[in-house]
Amino acid sequence: MNDMNPRAVIGANNPPDPIDAICAQYEGERMEAENWLDGTPVENEGQMKAVDALRKAMREFRLGLEAGQKSATAPLYDAYRAEGARWKPSIDDAKRIESGLVSLVDGFKKKLAAEKEAAERAAKAEAARKMREAEEAARAANAADIESQRAAAEAQREAEEAQRRAAVASKDTVKGLRTVTKYQIEDHRAALHDIATNDRDAVTAFIEDYVRRNHKTRSINGVRVWKERTAY
Structure with missing residues (x-):
């Protein structure tokens, strides 16, 4: 039978967790401190000295944990910063190009948007005018006069067509513009x-x-x- 290599046992060669090691070092003081923390305030100098000693130990406990945390996370943070720095120049250059292209079309897009908004306002005004004319023609039409009835129907058709054109104009917007509130x-x-x-x-x-x-x-x-x- 082959002897098992002790180092081959799972976990046998793993280093101890530094958190566990630091906590174990101050386990007695921590438990004693929890015993004191029952809501009863200190009432004499002896109790004060005992609590001060525990406070000092718990401060060292905290500082040890913070030092361990810094030691454990520093390589990860350095790697994070290094990788971020490696990507940053390319990202910044892409942003510069993107911003440049946006600036290149900004003036024209604003001009075109103003023209389209003016066209939309005109189309809506025309639709409103046509609708008023259709309403007036309908009120004035003589039910017994076929020509006045035809004229009223034509006015209604023109009003509906003008409304469709206004709806199309309202959808004809310039892409890549947004409304920004400034002050x-x-x-x-x-x-x-x-x-x-x-x-x-x-x-x-x-x-x-x-x-x-x-x-x-x-x-x-x-x-x-x-x-x-x-x-x-």
């Missing part, structure tokens, strides 16, 4: 007053974020800044 602030003070009046939550969010970012660097009217000691 220009003409009066910042008026805009601020409008926002404060109609969207107070947005102003509040801006104020809170601004104060959070700047309260240490300058005095802000309406804001009280103070220092106090807190556990860390």
